[in-house]
Amino acid sequence: MIIYNYAFVGILLLGAVVFALAPIVVVWLVAPRKRSVAKQDIYECGVRTHGETWIRFRIQYYIYAIMFLVFDIETVFLYPWAVSYGSLGIFALIEMVVFLAILFVGLWYAWAKGVLRWV
Amino acid sequence: MNVATAWALPLTWAQHLIVLDFATKVRWALWLIVGFFGIFPGIVAYMVWAERKVAARFQDRIGPNRVGPLGLLQPIADALKLITKENIVPRSADQFVHLLAPVLILVSAFLVMAVVPVGLGSSQRDHPAHFNGLVAIDPPSGLLYLIAVSSMGALGIFLAGWSSRNKYSLLGAMRAVAQLVSYEVPQVLATVPVILWAGSLSMVEIINQQLDYGWFVWSPPGLVSFTFLLIANLAEVNRTPFDLPEAESEIIAGYHTEYSGMRFGLFFLAEYLSVFAVCCLATVLFFGGGSLPLFDYSRIFGAQTTTAFLITNAISVSVFSAKVFFLVFVMFWVRATLPRMRVDRLMNFAWKYMVPISIFNILIAAVWYECVIRPRPAPQIGGIAVPNWLLGWVVTLPLSALTVWAVIWFNRRERSALLEQSRSRTNIPLAAAAR
Numbered sequence: 001m002i003i004y005n006y007a008f009v010g011i012l013l014l015g016a017v018v019f020a021l022a023p024i025v026v027v028w029l030v031a032p033r034k035r036s037v038a039k040q041d042i043y044e045c046g047v048r049t050h051g052e053t054w055i056r057f058r059i060q061y062y063i064y065a066i067m068f069l070v071f072d073i074e075t076v077f078l079y080p081w082a083v084s085y086g087s088l089g090i091f092a093l094i095e096m097v098v099f100l101a102i103l104f105v106g107l108w109y110a111w112a113k114g115v116l117r118w119v
Numbered sequence: 120m121n122v123a124t125a126w127a128l129p130l131t132w133a134q135h136l137i138v139l140d141f142a143t144k145v146r147w148a149l150w151l152i153v154g155f156f157g158i159f160p161g162i163v164a165y166m167v168w169a170e171r172k173v174a175a176r177f178q179d180r181i182g183p184n185r186v187g188p189l190g191l192l193q194p195i196a197d198a199l200k201l202i203t204k205e206n207i208v209p210r211s212a213d214q215f216v217h218l219l220a221p222v223l224i225l226v227s228a229f230l231v232m233a234v235v236p237v238g239l240g241s242s243q244r245d246h247p248a249h250f251n252g253l254v255a256i257d258p259p260s261g262l263l264y265l266i267a268v269s270s271m272g273a274l275g276i277f278l279a280g281w282s283s284r285n286k287y288s289l290l291g292a293m294r295a296v297a298q299l300v301s302y303e304v305p306q307v308l309a310t311v312p313v314i315l316w317a318g319s320l321s322m323v324e325i326i327n328q329q330l331d332y333g334w335f336v337w338s339p340p341g342l343v344s345f346t347f348l349l350i351a352n353l354a355e356v357n358r359t360p361f362d363l364p365e366a367e368s369e370i371i372a373g374y375h376t377e378y379s380g381m382r383f384g385l386f387f388l389a390e391y392l393s394v395f396a397v398c399c400l401a402t403v404l405f406f407g408g409g410s411l412p413l414f415d416y417s418r419i420f421g422a423q424t425t426t427a428f429l430i431t432n433a434i435s436v437s438v439f440s441a442k443v444f445f446l447v448f449v450m451f452w453v454r455a456t457l458p459r460m461r462v463d464r465l466m467n468f469a470w471k472y473m474v475p476i477s478i479f480n481i482l483i484a485a486v487w488y489e490c491v492i493r494p495r496p497a498p499q500i501g502g503i504a505v506p507n508w509l510l511g512w513v514v515t516l517p518l519s520a521l522t523v524w525a526v527i528w529f530n531r532r533e534r535s536a537l538l539e540q541s542r543s544r545t546n547i548p549l550a551a552a553a554r
Contacts, residue, residue, distance in 0.1 A: 118463035
């Protein structure tokens, strides 16, 4: 009952891939193909592209990604707590207050350090 | 299962299919062919038409009206146009990943819809007062599954931007990923109060709990959660005012600059399917799916007959669609109204306003649970029984208001301190220092 539900996810996954690839195949059969050097260039304002694209990117994005990781893992702990809260009672609430307080201090620290400031 | 036998996983699935009963197979086939590859793409096609009509009305225009009556054949004409367009892939692009990206995004948008109950279903299997939902599958961890597969879209967007080898695409992709991960945190935190009140991750169970307790939106923490879910949903599907990843006045078209013809069409389809999916999610979590307040389907139509099943579902699917399309209309409305946000304000809003408020909101939701949902005798004040919901409002409304006020106050103070600092350090005008 529980596991076989996911069989449908597998079928849907395959179906969705086919559904996405089918129009591409149709286009490959139907659409015109006239290649030219200019057409296959990268579209950047009409002038020839200059320099390499795959470069090192600024650190800001990665810091946000790390912050996201922290809070994403937090939700992994929050979900089971939320599901079984009804049977756990007031002690679980106090424990969660402590957990969230620790996390909040982390957020506060990042905030105070200026990590959350987009420059 | 270890790596060596992982290749047999599809076979295991097939084996499970063999032991399925006939009714389930028919149900799944119907869902797959009629629902996922018939109705949902159709809805998406006409959502595009509706958006063009709505946006036109907002701008005092008429909108598409040439192809068919009221322009109703416009989506078909668009599809034909996309199919007959040449597929252009840049020479220097990563060909395989360039193809993979739109497929991945579309797959993620489709998988989300698998656990959304579009109606109430029948009540023949479970408790007579409850419904098992008109849903393809109802795994016990449905909401977790939904969150997991919906965040697959971020990967597809990044692959699209990276593989194009276009600087604007890469910029758009980096912006998109930063935005998606930032807004996923408040989005997920906004669902926690609902799980807490429902005591389950199953989408059907969440609707059934709302049949008992009323819609989850009617409480101070519920209102805060719903608002945040709505805002985070807008950001998750890259729509105005959060459409920086595809800001056409700055970075051409963002991550799908190098996509043309049908591959661009797949991005388009996936985007609108995601809009539909997140509106379904908000409806299920906060508006009780296909239920109406003070309207007990099983009591009016009976619960066990086929007629009752058909009538219940006809009404509940209509109600569900009405709620979803209202939320979709709100998204069109927001798009027609608000300008694009600035990138630093975008990130600030997620991390400095939404995340702290959501964290406190979870605790307030627990307080609401203690006041209202946990079964116990109603409290007596002066010999008069106070209804639980009134007690809940009296206790949680000040807490919610205080939280929102405190976070806004803290941000204001920080902002003015920064302003003061930059003004004393340099002599630049106030407007420039405000950033």
